[in-house]
Amino acid sequence: MAELQKLHDAIMSGDTKTAVAVTREALAENVDPMELIRQYMIPAMDEVGRLFQCEEYFVPELLLAARAMKGSLELIRPLLAASGRQPTGRVVIGTVKGDLHDIGKNIVASMLEGGGFDVIDLGADVAPERFVEAIQRSNANLVCLSALLTVTMPSMRTTIEALKQAGVRERVKVLVGGAPVTRQFAQQIGADGYSESAPGAVTLARQIIAAL
Amino acid sequence: MEQRMRSYGALAISNPSDLVFGRAPSPVSCGFDLTIGAGQVYPEVNFTLPAITVSAENWSEIVTQYTEMVTGIIRRAVALRAPGIVLEFELLPAMTECPEWGAEVTALLHRALREAHEKHGLRCALRVTPTDIREHGKPPLLRYGQGCEQLLRSFDLCAQAGADILSIESIGGKEVHDQALLYGDVPGIVFALGILAPRDMAWLWDQITGICARHPGVVPGGDTACAFANTAMQLAxxxxxxEVLAAVVxxxxAVRSLVAFEHGAMGPSKDCAYEGPILKAITGCPISMEGRSATCAHFSPMGNVASAMCDLWSNESVQNIRLLSGSxxxxxxxxxxxxxxxxxxxAQQGGALMLRDWLTASDQWLSPQAALLSPEATLEIAAVIVERKSHYERTLGAAQAALxxxxxxxxxGAMLIPAKERQWMDxxxxxxxxxxxxxxxxxxxxxxxxxxxxDPASYGLCESA
Known part of the structure; x- marks a missing residue:
């Protein structure tokens, strides 16, 4: 019989191989996939997030845990889809046009994936129309915009305007972040949320999805 | 691997007493009567636009902004009787994608410096740094494609328009390094820094020095590991x-930044290359550094020690915003x-080493980054690098020396490193x-x-693809 606590511990320690093996064994034994997620996987990621917030963990520990979580979720997702249950949320993410910096965006994308979101990563220097296309194609409910340069902050506003003009703004919530971005700026450009850290972005994304 | 133009098998500066600010064994003369590394430290001012979209519609406003900035900088330099100054124009991505825009601003700045030299006798030079825009694709194509063509054309047009020093913050290997760094994958980091990055540097700097050779008087300055080591430093x-991982990175x-010099760079290296003192010890070329006066741009745990061996002293980047004292x-x-x-x-009064040592001691053991920047640590790492042959061996050696x-x-007992950081050292x-x-x-x-x-072909690794 699968030792389910090992799934929790494997995610905590970023051990993808064990996490996947335990998940596979549990599913073969007809353990409810939602039980795996709710009782073992999400508590493990919550604990990892807590350890990161209190500076016990660094990003490598965080991302390795997210990778282990993602490995297990890949086995579970088809079963949830077959039973009509949806993933946590679907996110389109990218660094806005004119900006080539993407490491912060990559951290957020990886953590969202580890948090159970479907993530469509458009990369860096993403034109507004590419965000629009991705939303239309994927039926996403969240859009995350990143910028590191002050001169590319206006591209965030342009992107939100493009979503409005394309008629998709009401379908998605928009989160923004990046070194020069402030809460005040987020409000000014009509974003729905702002976070100054990657774990904060995931928490905010979860709150927004829960409220939908 | 491309043919190296220069090989560094020994240190240009081996005595710690000779590794000091303002003096480099191979000074660089450039611009309007300026010689860097010949005894004086000069300011290097870097400036950028406030929040404004770089576009054709805004172009006249952008030109006005650069005109205001250079006018204000020169006014202040003249008022304070600065013996010399370097301006650095870092192109924004859109100005490299449209090389004519970058060249237009370069020409504007060049004219302003020429007038300042003619009117006030201000010794000066203009460093121009196009943005490395080759990383658009997934995977990035470094030796071909639109981004590469625009970048090389940008260098050429800026050289033609009046740049005195060409530099870049190149990104070859970054796509692997970013991921390896975030996952704490040490073999991946070594692969990116010791194998991929030097291969791209060798190719890219052959192009840059080739462009400089076509424009007499334009100096191939140097590169920086900003995309690698500064990313790690800021994340730390x-x-x-x-922090120990960032310091080892x-x-x-230093090994990949040295490749610029192996392929023709003459200095001054880029301001944000905190590996600069190692490069100076190996090559004898002058370096630019930034620290306590670059707080407008970013945090640094080594604001004083960074100036201990510099030849240019920079503010990294500051936006054109209004302050009480001016822009x-x-x-x-x-x-x-x-x-x-x-x-x-x-230096004039014989106190250069004393000041250097105070600058060093004030930071040295307060952070792992600063600990690696003392003259002694610099020489220790530099010596290990020149003792070894391949870039891979040198990268490993530099990491081991740092640890x-x-x-x-x-x-x-000089340094306190928290337990969880010590686990990472192990x-x-x-x-x-x-x-x-x-x-x-x-x-x-x-x-x-x-x-x-x-993309293996971007690194000359087709045979292994």
């Missing part, structure tokens, strides 16, 4: 990465000029010692892990 500052990066670029020009005055007067310096600081040490002695074996071991992330 935000408690996202261990810094030491490893921010003017205000930072003033700060840099006063920093340089102090160093130059210390040894940190261990020394720790065991001697882990890095263990992983480094487990790496193969030859580059090909490491490539075989990690290439599959990063397949699809990098």
């Amino acid at each position: 500052h935000q408690r996202m990465l261990p 810094r030491a490893m990066c 921010a670029p003017e205000a930072y020009t003033e700060s840099l000029i006063y920093d340089c005055r102090l160093m130059n007067v210390a 040894s310096i940190l261990r020394g600081g720790l065991s001697g 882990r890095i040490e263990q992983e480094l010692s487990g790496l193969p002695g030859d580059e090909k074996t490491l490539r075989r071991q990690v290439q599959e892990r990063y397949a699809g992330i990098f």
Whole structure:
């Protein structure tokens, strides 16, 4: 019989191989996939997030845990889809046009994936129309915009305007972040949320999805 | 691998007493009567636009902004009787994608400096740094494609328009390094910094020095590991990465930044290359550094020690916003000029080494980054690099030397490193010692892990693709 606590511990320690093996064994034994997620996987990621917030963990520990979580979720997702249950949320993410910096965006994308979101990563220097296309194609409910340069902050506003003009703004919530971005700026450009850290972005994304 | 133009098998500066600000064995003359590294430290002012979209519609406003900035900077430099100054124009991505835009601003700045030299006798030079826009694709295509063509054309047009020094913050290997860094994958980091990055640097700097050769008087300055080591440093500052890992990455990066000099760079190296003192010790070329007067741009745990061996002293980047004393670029020009005055007067009165040592001691053991920047640590890492042959061996050697310096600081009680950071030191040490002695074996071991992330042909690795 699968030792389910090992799934929790494997995610905590970023051990993808064990996490996947335990998940596979549990599913073969007809353990409810939602039980795996709710009782073992999400508590493990919550604990990892807590350890990161209190500076016990660094990003490598965080991302390795997210990778282990993602490995297990890949086995579970088809079963949830077959039973009509949806993933946590679907996110389109990218660094806005004119900006080539993407490491912060990559951290957020990886953590969202580890948090159970479907993530469509458009990369860096993403034109507004590419965000629009991705939303239309994927039926996403969240859009995350990143910028590191002050001169590319206006591209965030342009992107939100493009979503409005394309008629998709009401379908998605928009989160923004990046070194020069402030809460005040987020409000000014009509974003729905702002976070100054990657774990904060995931928490905010979860709150927004829960409220939908 | 491309033919190296220069090979560094010994140190240009081996005595710590000779590794000091303002003096480099191979000074560089450029621009309007300016010689860098011949005894004086000069300010290097870097300035950028406030929040404004770079577009054809805004272009006249952008030109006005640059005109205001250079006018204010020169006014302040003349008022304070600065003995010389370097301006750095870092192109924004859109100005490299449209090389004519970058060249237009270059010409504007060049004209302003020429007038300042003619009217006020201000010794000056213009450094121009196009943005490395080759990383658009997934994987990035470094040796061909639109981004590469635009970048090389940007260098050419800026050289033609009046740049005196050409530099770049190149990104070859970054696509692998970013991921390896975030996952704490030491073999991946070594693969990116010791194998991929030097290959791209060799190719890219052959192009840059070739362009400089076509424009007499234009100096190939140098590169920086900003995309690698400064990324790591900033992530460590935000408690996202261990500081010891970021410091070890810094030491490893010196090897890839050195490749610019192997392929024709003459200095001054880029301001944000905190690996600069290692480059100076090896090559004897002048370096630019930034620290306590670059707080407008970013945090640094080594604001004083960074100036201990510099030849240009920079503010990294400041936006054109209004302050009580004038524009921010003017205000930072003033700060840099006063920093340089102090160093130059210390040198004139025989106190250069004393000031250097105070600058060093005030930072040295307060952070792993600073611990690697003392003259002694610099020479220790530099010596290990020149003792070894291949870039891969040098990268490993630099990492091991860095760890040894940190261990020394720790065991001697000079440095406090928290327990969780010490665990990372053990882990890095263990992983480094487990790496193969030859580059090909490491490539075989990690290439599959990063397949699809990098383009082997961009690194001359087609045979292994």
